[in-house]
Amino acid sequence: MVKDKEIQGYRQQPGKLPFSKPGSGGKNSFSKPINLENIPVSQNGIKDQPWGPHRHDSLISGQVIGKSTALVDSAWKVTGQAQYGDDVRLPNELIGRIVRSPHHYAKILSIDCSKALDLPGVVAIATGNDAKNKFGVLPVTKDEHAMAVEKVRHAGDLIACIAAENENIAREAERLIQIEYEILESIHDIKEGLEDSEYPIHDRGQYHIGNSNIQKRVFQEFGNISSLEKNTVVSHQSNWTFAGVNHGFTEPHAVVANWSPDGRLTLYTPQQVPHYVHRSLADVLEIPMHQINVHRTFVGGGFGGKSDPFPHEMCAAILARKSGRPVRITFDREEVFWVNRGRHPSKIEMNLHADSIGRICGIETDALIDGGSFASFGHVTTYYNGVLHTAPYEIGAFHYTGARVWTNKPASGAMRGHGAVNSRCAVEVGLDDLAEKLEVDPITLRLANLLPPHSATITGFRVTSIGMRECLERVKEESGWSDKFRKMPLGKGIGIGCGFFISGSGLPIHWDPNKFPHATVHLKIDMDGGVTIHTGAAEIGQGSDTVVSQSVAEVLGLPLDMIRIRSRESDTSPVDLGSYSSRVTFMNANAAISAAMKIRDELIKAASDITGASEEVLVIGDRRIFDKNNPAIGVSYLEALHKSQEERGALISSGAYRTPPMGKTHKGAAAGLAPAYSFSAYVAEVSVDVETGKTIVDKVWAAHDCGKALNPLAVNGQIIGSCHMGLGQVLSEEMRYGRTGHLMNPDFLDYKIPSIHEMPEVIPIIIESNDPEGPFGAKEAGEGPLLPILPAVCNAVYDAIGVRTEDLPITSEKVFKLVEKKCREQGVSSPLDLKPPRLEFSDLQDTLEKRADLHSTRDIERRLDSSREEYYNGAIFGFDPTKSPEEVDENWSVRVIPNDDYLHSPRLAGSAWKHIERRKMGD
């Protein structure tokens, strides 16, 4: 057998100059010595680790992690160079325009486009008949069409779309399209959605719930509800009404579609979740996914409002296909409100019960939420309204009934704090009331009822790191709480509120997490030494490009200016779920770290080959790999890189992240599961003018446990920005519907977002609980910080004037009416004579303080002890902490279907269970 002749490498001739090092040169031509202040004590540095060591400690090179870092794309934005959706201008473009329904609910009898098509300058028109396939966020609730098929379901629903040479012509063509409707009786009242209807807004076939407009119903019962009455000494009961709110992102939706000559579609769109659009386009256009390139543009704010696949995105693709030219569709602000997907208008009944030693022995919640005309993320939202308030407190029993109904309104969907915000507000205000009734400090009540680190909630969520206690202690101290609470004069008040939120959703909606990872990141490094990151994490302004770049830079010991990130196009990005459920930092940074570790290993091996030092002693510092015992022995990053490139050119690696197996197995157990949870506590100080009812928030102390602030600048930004958005919902924002069901304020003049003058001073406080599975210990910071501001303000209003609101937003009119009522109750004629609430603590206060102290010790021990035992919710009530209570107590139930007893007198949303699913009829 003849052996292939071995290929000889280049042999350098004696006397000739060596090759120059391609890629060398630039600023800072000496490697910075390692600063031990950046290195954790576990790695022999001097950076304190009060929460213990972390699995990523050895990857800390001291470059960027934990340092306030300007976002890597900020220069584009501040100079006006960032291309958002409507800034994509392709040659020969057409302007697309959507024809929308003027009716709330109607059958479409006919559409005549002939006159419009005859208009010079009109190039293409499409209607529902051009794309009959359904799409939607969740595979089980695909209920949207590109344009209405058979009927329109809300004013503003899409009927047709036009591509024309310019906007004027498109508008004129819109006028010329003749549509015949048969108007159907529309539904606007959320309660009506629970009833049987002649024409339900959707037909879900055998899965339809009676003939109602119930899109989703949830029943959950954990623990022994029947023993509640026996143990309860005080209860809180409230019936909340939450108005719907819109994301109010600055950039209206815009999309550009272009079919290239090779027959591939590129869709330019400011999307939070390009992957959903990718899938939906394939469904609607009946082409394979590989024929589509989804190009995420810069996103001018999303907050959940740009995470659905949208009908107008389908329309642009359909029009571009028909016309053979690029089509650009841009919304005006009114159209943004027609698409909506904002927070659900909700009616929430909240019942909290406490026992004689101040334990929260029961939470019973009933949430009826108004989904508008489409499902969107609705299944998930319906669960989140319940399950996301089963922490951070240890609870004796939990009962939740939830229902989401269709009405003929623009669809509700996911918005920052998805599904958790409204019911969290109700819980936290309820706790304030319980504390009042128990005559204890509401902060102490919370501190004495917290779940410990590494525990399980009543619904089986695995809690890992928890910095709730530290959040509460810090805001209490910094706000001067003890000197102010129930002690300030009439009209001045202080209030507390807490939050709990998922750090990434455990279940990727479209695939089995065991078969495909949640997130994947690719790295490529060539001769020049610059690192190219490919990720599908959608940069929507929150800083995902920055945090992924930071993670790679840290592991490789490189300054950020050597990292470039390509996260925009599905052609080059790994499949990714995009930016929702606060998943990016946790999942993508973890995937990026894992990819970077592979490159790091290669570089260390190369450095070992060159220097002869063993791999074990080599560490990565600033652009240099060296012997930690003798830093003089080492090579530059570029030398090591070139060495490892010898046999194969560019270094390429791929890293992935998937969540560990978690949770229980009951129906709906996956909703709310997350690999980690964030915690927050805010104290708000307010001034209420008792004569006018006007509430001004003066100052907010905002503590948030984000595990580890990879970029403190961005975390602080998220905290302050969340306060602003939450303040809007509590003080002024409301989608107002008139008597005929019409949305009355689809614009920024009448939809009142707080301006700079309404914005209080916010003191952000970062708590770093060092999550064991988070990247360098990090958890989310984008959504959780919104939750506590609503109840903190509501509770502060009570402290100021003694009235409790159950109706958001708390406009002046509403507060004034409550003040009038209070005046009658106190028998005073002027509101200025009202007595503000005062509180003398009972003996229970002392008991709770002692318990809180004990728990504090317990928690510190647990977080530092890697061989700790299990801790299940219920231990505080005397159950064995190491066993799930249903294993030891036969009365401790887990039920997800109501029994007949319940159905005799259900709560409001619970009454959804009176209907029978069609497939079960006739049983």
Added chain:
Amino acid sequence: MVEFRLPMLPQPGELVWSVNINGTEVKLNIESNAILLDVLRDQAGSLGTKRGCDMGTCGCCSVLVDGEPRLSCLTLAADMNGREITTVEGLANGHQLLSQNNNPTNEEIKTAIEGNLCRCTGFQQIVDSIRAASDIIRENNDIEDSTSAKSDPHPGFMEGN
């Protein structure tokens, strides 16, 4: 470009529009009823000027006209003939506020930007950054040129490391 005109509607007139945008003299044929924002975006190529609300509430479309801030979505382009317009792309030399007052108080900053709605920051950081910019101006600090050399991937080792 082919002209498409609507036969059935009264047509706006056209006029020659001559302005200075970010220091460059620009001459365009515009429709007499055109809005400044549309002309800037669609004809003058200033895509940094954004449309956010169409009704003068959000401030995305702000430009400086002869140094004074103005909402381009509420401005008739024809009225701006002969004026000097500065868009976000031309703002490198400083904001209107800082050009008149290089050491503004927080209240002055708030008043200056009260016409802008911001949904991300909660405003606090905008105030902070205007303050930072005023420090740079007053102290005459250099700002690094974005095109200057980036880091050397092949650094040397210094004793003491």
